[in-house]
Amino acid sequence: MSGRRVYVHAHSLRALCLSDRQAGEEIIGALIGVGVKKRLFNRLVQDGRIVLGLDEGALEPVRCQISDLDGTNLTRVMRRVLYRPAVNGQSRAATPARPLFERDEDIVASCFDDNYYTFATDRDAADRMYADRVPIKDLRRLMAEAPDDPRVADLTLVRGKRLSLAPHPDPEIAPVRARLNERLTPPDLEAVARSAQARAASLTERFLGGLDRALFPEPYLGMIRESLIESLADSARPVWSGRI
Structure with a gap:
């Protein structure tokens, strides 16, 4: 069991984002970026096969382009997140x-x-994550009473105000962050989300604009474009809105 599962409560991420503007901008942007990839994959690759009847060979380049999208690297951002383990x-x-x-x-x-x-x-670990049907309260109990239980042996579970963001690895950026360290209000965080959504919308429009119209006719792209753009911020909504 080499891989891990990491479960982080939305309010923990929200608290981190409110505590530091850079954390808010980077985490909200990364979560929205993941939503961009998932929605493009669902509407172009999955629906391309089911709705448009495209074969896997034609869809594989599109799948690779979605994977390589700039501005959607969740790993790079989350590696900078620190947590204080519970004792x-x-x-x-x-x-x-x-x-x-x-x-x-x-x-x-x-x-x-x-x-x-x-x-x-x-x-x-992804297979275990998607198959996990144990309620969170039971996972927490198992982690406290039987940490070697295979249901939780690979699991890190974070809730509460236990997160922080490590300094940016770029030495030109880190001192600026250290000086500012600006806290956000809830309306500020919503503004951050709107800006991230606008960037994601532009990224999505450019991606759709570059697709081969022989595979994805304009009427089909027109049909999915509006729903794609309108839903881009949903993947980060529990963090920026505080409503879950």
Whole structure:
């Protein structure tokens, strides 16, 4: 069992985003970016096969283009997130912070369930994540009472105000962040989300504009474009809106 599952409560991410503008901008942007990839995959690859009757060979380049989209790297952002592990169910300010994801770990799958963002670091962990039907309260109990139980042995579970963002690795950016460290109000965070959604909409429009019209006729793209653009911010809504 080499890969891990990491479950983070939406309010934990929201608290982090409100505590630091850069955290808010990067995390909201990354979560929306993941939503862009998932929605493009669903409407172009899955529906392209089912609705348009396209074969796998024709769709494989599109699948690769979606995977390589700029501005959607969740792993790069989440590797900078630190957390303070709970001891006897609680974290203290003096508890040493550790990376939520190690430098050699990639997020290969993510989901949102029971108010938690869930992440997996390899395909086996992703299978366990998608198959997980144990209620969160029972997972928490198992982690406290039987941490070697296979249902939780690979699991990191984070809730509460236990997250922070490590300094940016770029030395030109890190000192600026250290000086500012600007806290956000809830309306500020919603404005951050609107800006991230606008960037994601532009990215989506450019991607759709570059597709081969022999595969994806304009009427089909017109049909899916509006719903794609309108739903882009939904993947980060529990964080920026505070409503889950």
